[in-house]
Structures are given as structure tokens and as C-alpha cells.
Amino acid sequence: MSGFNTKAVHAGGGADPQTGAHATPIYQTSTFTYFDAEQGRALFAGEKEGYIYTRISNPTTRALEVKLAALEGAEDAVAFSSGMAAISALMVTVLKSGDEMAFLDPIYGGTDGFFQEILTKFGVTIHRCHDLDALQNVLSDRVKMVFFEPVTNPTLKVWDVEKVVNLARAVGALVVVDNTFPTPYLFRPLEHGADVVVHSATKYLSGHGDLIAGVVAGKADLMHMVRFEGLRHLGGALGPFEAFLLMRGIKTLPIRMDAHARNAQKVAEYLQGHPAVRAVHYAGLRSHPSHEQARRYLKSAGGVLAIELDGGFAACARFLDSLKLFTQAVSLGDVESLACHPASTTHSPMPEEAKKAVGVTDGLVRLSIGIEDADDLIADLEQALRQVKGEDQRELSFLGSSI
Numbered sequence: 001m002s003g004f005n006t007k008a009v010h011a012g013g014g015a016d017p018q019t020g021a022h023a024t025p026i027y028q029t030s031t032f033t034y035f036d037a038e039q040g041r042a043l044f045a046g047e048k049e050g051y052i053y054t055r056i057s058n059p060t061t062r063a064l065e066v067k068l069a070a071l072e073g074a075e076d077a078v079a080f081s082s083g084m085a086a087i088s089a090l091m092v093t094v095l096k097s098g099d100e101m102a103f104l105d106p107i108y109g110g111t112d113g114f115f116q117e118i119l120t121k122f123g124v125t126i127h128r129c130h131d132l133d134a135l136q137n138v139l140s141d142r143v144k145m146v147f148f149e150p151v152t153n154p155t156l157k158v159w160d161v162e163k164v165v166n167l168a169r170a171v172g173a174l175v176v177v178d179n180t181f182p183t184p185y186l187f188r189p190l191e192h193g194a195d196v197v198v199h200s201a202t203k204y205l206s207g208h209g210d211l212i213a214g215v216v217a218g219k220a221d222l223m224h225m226v227r228f229e230g231l232r233h234l235g236g237a238l239g240p241f242e243a244f245l246l247m248r249g250i251k252t253l254p255i256r257m258d259a260h261a262r263n264a265q266k267v268a269e270y271l272q273g274h275p276a277v278r279a280v281h282y283a284g285l286r287s288h289p290s291h292e293q294a295r296r297y298l299k300s301a302g303g304v305l306a307i308e309l310d311g312g313f314a315a316c317a318r319f320l321d322s323l324k325l326f327t328q329a330v331s332l333g334d335v336e337s338l339a340c341h342p343a344s345t346t347h348s349p350m351p352e353e354a355k356k357a358v359g360v361t362d363g364l365v366r367l368s369i370g371i372e373d374a375d376d377l378i379a380d381l382e383q384a385l386r387q388v389k390g391e392d393q394r395e396l397s398f399l400g401s402s403i
Helices: 004-010 037-044 059-072 083-094 109-117 132-138 161-170 220-234 240-250 253-271 291-297 312-322 352-358 374-388
Strands: 076-080 100-104 125-129 143-148 174-178 196-200 214-218 279-281 304-308 338-340 364-368
Touching: 004 059, 004 253, 059 076, 059 214, 059 240, 076 083, 076 220, 083 109, 083 143, 083 174, 083 196, 083 214, 083 220, 100 109, 100 132, 125 132, 132 161, 143 161, 161 174, 214 220, 253 304, 253 374, 312 364, 312 374
Parallel strands: 100 125, 100 143, 143 174, 174 196
Antiparallel strands: 076 214, 196 214, 279 304, 304 364, 338 364
16 A cells, blocks of 8 residues: 555554454454463563553554554554654653753744653753754753654644754654644654654544543654553553544545645635734744744644734634634644634643744634534634624524524
8 A cells, every 4th residue: 555545544443353344344353362371471471462461552552552553654653542642652651861852942832831840850950941952052962852843733834844853863863743734744853763653643633622642653662662661651641432433534535634734724825924823833824934844844744823913812702702603622633624713722731931932822812623524614603703802793694494
């Protein structure tokens, strides 16, 4: 299989060898029989492949991991119960007391909080870097890892990935990329020199807002360590039912991402220059500072954008509370459109000075654009922006019904 769409549908699949089931069965079991003591010893020592306990591996989850590895171009992948479970398992597997790690901000606030509040407790020094010059200044042979998001959450900046990789390579640091926003359909970090990819699979990979999951993908030997250290000891295992749902969601990933991106482009173009909007952050716009890097690295600019409103939190709250088709909620990547105020929700763990330095302001709203009709989304945004300006709201009708 070479085409991405084909891999999304078929990788990790195939008829069940026991029953011939076309869809991968849900192996809803906690434990597995290993039939004799010697086989049990080999399985627990990691000398033999097989299944022992669903906290470590499960046939349904394993089919998902094979699919994810194929999509990212990785040798192997390990699935987890959440994106944060995936990141924390990777960190405790790779880093130890006395090590240093650097990250380019902004990143997801939960990840930021984990680095600052948890890793530091175990003696890991964290370097927060606002740009590549700052990253270069902190790099040394003591820095064991460089972590970043190729498309930043929530400011939508696109990093020059190969420059980041080259800086990290010069000191022998492991390069870890959170690829949640682009997904492997739009961007594959391993093809550009990264070592490890992580995802909150809750988002676009699932696409339907009905599960929590995470993934780590990379070289087989490192993934083996992540499974038998980070996953087994921390216990953030993905359940087989969630793995089944996630596999089903991934099959439509290419179609959904194209729809998200088409809508986001239309919405961004509409919002650009709107009298109530101070700025639009979306790399699909020619005016965006990251536009050329997005063209270089990404298949499209994706389905998330951010806008800035004058008036701080009060203006954002009025806008968000006026939305009728967008759901006011955290997360992103659902087929439904979502909207949130990052500074007070998803990125609240960030220090105030860090928020200010990278543009996570009280006037910033993040929009996760769904696959509804773009004209309906634009109409909803227009009526909410009128509320920010204090204009009278007009009744809107979507798909023949008042919302």
C-alpha cells in the first residue's frame, strides 16, 4: 500500500484469522491465556510478541497501532488512553533526573503544565523558547529532547521544521513533534527528520468527539521501551472499544480533513478585514507570516484558525456566548465546529508572561472549523460579531430551522 487514503482504510485491517470478521473485532478482555509457563515468561520478558494483559497490549488496540504507524511512516506506534498519557509515558521513558529539555512555545496548555509542574519535580530542567534564536541559545549536550508543535496551538504559527531538526541534531537531542493539528494527512514529521510523533488522537484522528486517546510513533526499539516502561508502569492504556472507534474514525480522515480545510479557508477569508476582527491567524491566508512555510510543509493549512477581538475577555465572552451553530467547548477536530477562549481554558496553565510573549491574549478566540456548510458557519460568525459591536441581532435560519 502506498497511497494515504488506501492506508487509512486498510492498514492494520484484514479479515480476523479466527472468525473471518471483516471489521476488526473488539477484544473486550482484561487478560490473555498464555497456555504454558515458558511462554508466559517469554511474554513478560518482552522476548516474544503476544498478548498478556490489555494494559500492555490488546489485539484491537494493536490493529490501531499498526494503522497509525503506517500513516506516519513510523516503524511502530503505541496507543494510549489520552494525548497527555502518551506524552507523559514518552517523557518518563526517555528523560531522567539531571536531563534538560527544550520546547518551542506556544504548545497545548496541558502539555505546558506537565512540563513545568511535573517534569521539574523529577529534576528535569525545562527551557521555554519563543523562537529559534532562543532555542539555539539554550541547546547543549545536556539537552536530551526538543519538543514542538509544527502548527502552534492556539496561535497557528508554522515552524520551519527542518531548521528545528537541524538545531536539535547538532547537540544529539531527540526531536519530538506533536502532530495533532496537521495529522499525518497534512504533514508527516518523520519524513523531515523528527524522531518521534505524538498525537492527541481525540481530535482529528477520531473526528467525532466521542472518545479520548493518544499515540506515540517512531522507531521500533524506542516504541518497545515506551510500551514496556511508560505504558506498562504508568498504566495509561487505551480500551479496546475506544481503539475500535478510533480505527473507524481514521478511515475517513482524508475526506474529513479536506472538508475542514476548505471550510476554514472560506471562513478565514471572510473574517480577514472584518471591521470587528483585529487579526486572523490562519496560514492559508497569503497575508499570514507563516504562509510560505505552510506551503512548503503542509498539504493544506488545516481546520483551525484564531481571531483577535478588541475588548479582551469581555468582548470574547460576548462573541462566544452569541454563537448558535458553533459549540462553545474545548478540544478541536470534531465534525462539528467548536469555539473557545484559550487564555482562560486550554492554555490557562501557561504563565502570564509566557502567554503575553507568544500572543495567547485575552482577545484571542480559537475556532475549530467543522464540516458543516461554510455559508452557515459564516452567517453564525457574522451575527455573533454584530453582538460584539453592539448591533441588533437578526434571527438566523440554518438548513430550514431557526437556531
